Amino acid sequence: MQNNLSRFSEWGRKVVCVGRNFKDHCVELSNPIPKEPLIFLKPTSSYVVEGESIKIPNGCNSLHHEVELGVVISKDGSNILENSAMDYVGGYVLALDMTARDWQDKAKKQGKPWSFAKGFDTACPISSLIPRGDIVNPDDVGLWLKVNGVEKQNGSTKDMIFNIPSLISYISHVMTLERGDVVLTGTPEGVGPVEAGDVIECGVNNLLTMKFNVMKKFQS
Incomplete structure (x- = not known):
């Protein structure tokens, strides 16, 4: 099964994302703590894999x-x-939910969807498949991220508000989850800005790391 899933990023239909699933992250962005999962989507066209670059979309500051x-x-x-x-x-998988924060803030104020802020090209850097057996307890997994060698995020899925079984059940009662789909489970505190020329490195403790360069979409 795992070998057959290894090319999920090529044929999976959707990326289902969970927002505000860590209390400390809610606090740092002055968001209310949700009473039920906050769900949004990224298109699979937003996938980018290691060896390619994260591109800042035009007009994002x-x-x-x-x-x-x-x-x-x-x-x-x-x-x-x-x-x-x-x-x-x-x-x-290990993934990055890259967010055009200024676009998202504007959309929030206008009561509009976050689609462009979350779904632009290269908005979802993603690793290769981590076999299910390599993570014994997915509700206690350490995640970390560095920008230019400086640690910015370090958290654990044990601090999620909604755990993985509850998220899968909740989502599947509204939309069918299909083979190859990816569910992103939320981010711990420490989110922050990156600029062209920065290097992002992130990892799942003791299992996997990945690194991406950040660049402008169109270089002058």
């Missing part, structure tokens, strides 16, 4: 990093019960 654990769905499912949700997990 505040691009932020957000490191996250992603869950790769192994088979189609809808109305999934929490107690069987892990049967739909084929593996995991």
Whole structure:
């Protein structure tokens, strides 16, 4: 199954993202702590893999990093019960939910969707598949991120407000989760800006690291 899932980023249909899933992250952005999961989507065209660059979209003046654990769905499912949700997990990924923060803030004030702020090209840097068996307890996984060698984020999925089984169940009661889909589970505190020329390095403790250069979409 895992080998068959290794090319999920080429044929997966959607990236389902969970916002505000860490209390400290809510606090740092002055957002209310949600009573139910806050869900938004990224298109699969936003994927970028190591060896390529994160490109600041034209007109964005505040691009932020957000490191996250992603869950790769192994088979189609809808109305999934929490107690069987892990049967739909084929593996995991390390991902960045890159956010055009100025665009997002403007959209919030106008009551508009965040689609452009979260879904621009290269907005979802993503690792190769981490086999499910390599993470014994996905609800206690350490994540970290550095910018130019300086640590900015260091947290654990044990601090998530909504755990992975509850997220899979909640999402699948509204939209079918399909094989190859990725669920991004939220980011710990410490998000912040990056600029052209910066280098982002991030990792899942003791398992995997990845590194990306940041550049303008069109170099002068």
